[in-house]
Amino acid sequence: MSRKRIPFGVMLQGPGGHMNAWKHPSVPADASVNFEHYVRAARQAEKAGIAFVFIADGLYINEVSIPHFLNRFEPIALLSALAASTASIGLVGTLSTSYSDPFTVARQFGSIDVISGGRAGWNAVTSPLEGSARNYNRDKHPEHALRYEIAGEHIEVVKGLWDSWDDDAFPRDRETGRYADFTKMHRLDFKGRFHAAEGPLNLGRSPQGQPVLFQAGASDDGIKLAGRHADAVFAGSESFEQNRELSRKLKQSAQAHGRQPDHLKIFPGVAPVVGSTEEEAERKYQEIRALVTDHEALLYLGRFFDHHDFTAYPLDDPFPDLGDIGANNFRAHTDRIKRVAREKKLTLREVALNEATPRSRFIGTPEAVADELGRWVEGGAADGFVLGFHVLNAGLDDFEAQVLPILEARGQHRPAQFGTTLRDHxxxxxxxxxxxxPSAGTGEEAA
Amino acid sequence: MSRKRIPFGVMLQGPGGHMNAWKHPSVPADASVNFEHYVRAARQAEKAGIAFVFIADGLYINEVSIPHFLNRFEPIALLSALAASTASIGLVGTLSTSYSDPFTVARQFGSIDVISGGRAGWNAVTSPLEGSARNYNRDKHPEHALRYEIAGEHIEVVKGLWDSWDDDAFPRDRETGRYADFTKMHRLDFKGRFHAAEGPLNLGRSPQGQPVLFQAGASDDGIKLAGRHADAVFAGSESFEQNRELSRKLKQSAQAHGRQPDHLKIFPGVAPVVGSTEEEAERKYQEIRALVTDHEALLYLGRFFDHHDFTAYPLDDPFPDLGDIGANNFRAHTDRIKRVAREKKLTLREVALNEATPRSRFIGTPEAVADELGRWVEGGAADGFVLGFHVLNAGLDDFEAQVLPILEARGQHRPAQFGTTLRDHxxxxxxxxxxxxPSAGTGEEAA
Structure with missing residues (x-):
């Protein structure tokens, strides 16, 4: 069969993607700070032929944060320890362009790329949480558009620093005593509005040339930035059509920046729940859903609506009319919640529980899930997926045992890596x- | 025998401490970016009972930098990968307070402490190199006194963030659904002149309570800062008397801050060269000395003297009269060079070669080196040592095989760690x- 092979990443965020995943019996309750848990999951994924692990991040917590976000590893420290604990799986981590220095970011991801033999990826985000500014001595969190301007410069500096030395800049010839060839050293001398760096970086080129650059964010600013800089985009997965459209725009944006559209990959995040029958899958989903109490679900819902107090409403009445509440921060999301509640005549309880445990379209039998994954890739809505299992251990076990063999039989997967570097994968x-x-085929962005 | 046990650290900076260590046949020429080289050395040190590895750092390079500084790992990435590659050795790394954010520093070292089971240490430095500012978008590198003010606040924030959560703040009780106990969470709410952070840190307390805090710098500002904050000080080793005096001042400074003087340790950096006879040791030293050409030595010397061009002078004439040249940046050091050259009537060649390969007082037979190390500790000039071998592999092999057994026989060493954490060691x-x-004995600085 000539079906496309589907590269997968797996999200490692402690116990899983679900807000109360820590309560599930298949994971250690302290998973978010349990290094052995991460190593086991990363090795299991590696053995199953999954292309990379993906570490999310956040820079602000408070009393209503998701429990396992309160106490978690910093991504650079975690990724580098995982680099030494694995052999071939890619290692992608989130680091904010709003609260970091490009010189340090270039060194840290560059170092992980060297240490891991070419398996590092940076997920560059601009940080959505207002409170982050207060942990980083800033007056205020920059607005969306400004954050993307800052991000653009930040990434430009990091990528520039990664090219400080040509591939063959270090002859290290003991006969002649020549360690470096300074004609192959490049000072960046970047001076922007938000960032500046003279260079050179005190690190040579890494096995991938440069670490893989992921980016998240599907706004117009995000698409522009990704088209210019990103190798891959981490996206949502609300609908096939939406993602196909996003994919089209991203590849167009890459092309507009003189790049090959196929060199920008789109990876929707999905949360598969697999059962041998529809009913078993549904039962597993309900089991996860039951990890959240009604009260917790209401608090969780409140986070999107400026911490509105939903406990004041009767739980089984229709979802209340909130007027403008929620329009400030997560507008697209809160608008959708309001619309769906109205259209489907949902109660407050239903809305809250649905939000706390979103029912993705990747719930069902292994065949159904494999079909849907294949349909997205064949239909141009995805180049691969980031598996953000509600509960990591249970989810990964099921996916490995039941879905991957089907994809393998269909020629869409094999339990081995594509090559040696994350770029290969x-x-x-x-x-x-x-x-x-410029060399034929890979010389894009050489100018 | 009731002699004090001597904890050792070993400096891992690629091929070694010598500017041309990369040319020595015992090390890989690419050692500074060869992760396997680091793992081998760290494991060898661990097996030998050495208490910690120590990673230095720098944030600026140019054409006259020490060759293996041009292309080196970033310390956080390296330490964390080493955490996963070793079992009991301490992991100390340098990170600048002038060019980093305390929230990130607290997370990174805190994470390494958790990942390693309590083996992390932060060597907080203020960065001596002017050029660093140009890699970090700053108008200018802060002056010495200001750097120490900034460092004081930075460290205060990091230590404050490390106490964000009490030791028992995370019950993670699946029965009651209570993950965190928010009465045991503390917001720092620090607002200083240079740094601010609201907190809490998104990481709980680590196995050591807090990572070990090293500090370098023997200036009055440095001593004040160390007395207030540091667990250990990385010092020079020019003379026994000087170090005994520094040790006295440091412990006094700790006491002045209400701490037990014995809880601030002093670790001089030493570069032992060991031979079975005096002559063999001298031969080994000369072999290392020969790694540098006269021309390279002159360039190296120039670095301390505002890049003064020493190649313009006859090599075998007496060291030239330089007037005020060199008084700007490394004054204490250049004053000493001038004085010694005058007193000992040295030629320019001799001065340059002596600078490029300093002849430490730890050269000689294993017994002589062991005696001198013991004398420093017994005499109050050191609590332990950081072994900064000129050439890492040759130096560590000799020290392990020849000096440690003598110290072991004398009850000053054993080939096993002191305990499980770096604090234990x-x-x-x-x-x-x-x-x-406050609990008896350990409650210092509880206020």
Missing amino acids: LGLPYRDSRYAV | LGLPYRDSRYAV
Whole structure:
């Protein structure tokens, strides 16, 4: 069969993606700070032929944060420890462009790329949480558009610093005593509005040329930034049509920046729940849903609506009319909640529980889930997926045992990595330096 | 025998401490970016009972940098990968307070402490290199005194964030559904002149209570800062008397801050060269000295003297009269060079080669080196040592095979760690939280 092979990543965020995943018996309750838990999951994924692990992050917590966000590893420290604990799986981690220095970011991901033999990826985010500013000595969290401007410069500096030295800049010739060839060193001398760095970076090029650059965010600003810089985009998965449209826009944006559209990959995040029958899958979903109490679900819902107190309403009345509440921060999301509640005549309890445990379209029998994953890739709505299991251990076990063998039989997966680097796994070429003579096929963005 | 046990650290900076260590046949030429090289050395040190590895750092390079500084790992990435590759050795790394955010620093070292089971240490430095500012979007590198003010606030924030959660703040009780006990959470709400952080940190207390805090710098500002905050100080080793005096001042400074003087340890950096006879040791030293050409030595010397061009002088004439040149940046050091050259009537060649390969007082037979190390500890000039071998592999092999057995026979060493955490290895108590009820003996700085 000539079906496309589907690269998968697996989200490692402690016990899983669900807000109360820590309560599930299949995971250690302290998973978010249990390094052995991460190692086991990463090795299991590696053995199953999953292309990369993906570490999310956040820079602000308070009393209503998701429990396992209160106490979690910092992504660089975690990724690098995982680099030493695995052999071939890719290692992608989130780091905010709003609250970091490009020189340090370039060194840290560059180092992980070298340590891991070419398996590092940076998920560059602008940080959505207002409170982050107060942990980083800033007057205020920058507005959306400004955050993306800052991000653009930040990424430009990081990528520039990664090209500080040509691939062959270090002859290290003991006969002649020549360690470095300074004609192959490049000072960046970048001076922007928000960032500046003279360079060179005190680290040479890494096995992938540059670590893989992921980016999240499907806004117009995000699409523009991704088209210019990203190798891959981490997206939502609300609907096939929406993602196909996003994919089209992203590839167009890449093309507009003189790049091959196929060199920008789109990875929707999905949360499969698999059962041998429809009923078993539904039972598993309900089991996860039951990890949340009504009260917790109401508090969780409140986070999107400026911490509105939903406990004041009768639980089984229709979802209340909130007027403008929720329009400030997560507008697209709160508008959708209001619309769906109205259309489907949902009660407050239903809305809250649905939000706390979203019912994705990737629930069902292994065949149904494999079909749907295949349909997205064949139909241009995805190049691969990030598996954000509600509960990591149970989810990964089921997916490995039941879905991957079907995809393998269909020629869409195999339990081994694509190559040695993360770029290999994702079907991305080695990243030539901006100073390299363009070579056929991979020389994009050489100018 | 009731001699004090001597904790050792070993400096891992690629091929070694010598500027041309990469040329030595015992090390890989690419050691500074060769992760396997680091793992081998860390495991060898661990097996030999050495208490910790120590990673130095720098944030600026140019054409006259020490070769293996041009291309090196970032310390957080390296330490964390080493955490996963070792079992009991301490992991100390340098990170600048002038070019980092305390919230990130607290997370990164805190994470490494958890991942490693309590083996992390932060060497807080203020960065001596002017050029660093240009890699970090700053107008200028802050002056010495200001750097120490900034460092004081930075460290205060990091230590404060490390106490965000009490030791027992996370019951994670699946029965009651209670993950965190918010009465045991503390917002720092720090607002200083240079740093601010609201907190809490999104990471609980680590196995050591807090990672070990190292500090370098023997200036009055440095001594004040160390007395207030540090667990250990990384010092020079020019003379026994100087170090005994520094040790006295440091312990006095700790006491002045209401701490037990014995809870601030002093670790001079030493570069032992061991041979079975005096002559063999001298031969080994000369072999290392020969790694540098006269020309390289002159360039190296120039770095301390505002890049003064020493190649313009006859090599075998007496060291030239430089007037005020060199008074700007490394004054104490350049003054000493001038004085010694005058007193000992050295030629320019001799001065340059001596600078490039300093002849430490730890050169000689294993017995002589062991005697001198013991004398420093017994005499109050050191609590332990950081072994900064000129050439890592050759130096560590010799020290392990020849010096450690003597110290072991004398009861000053054993080929096993002191305990499970770095604090154990160094004879430091668990670090109680500032919010904990003071317990006898370890409650210092509880207020």
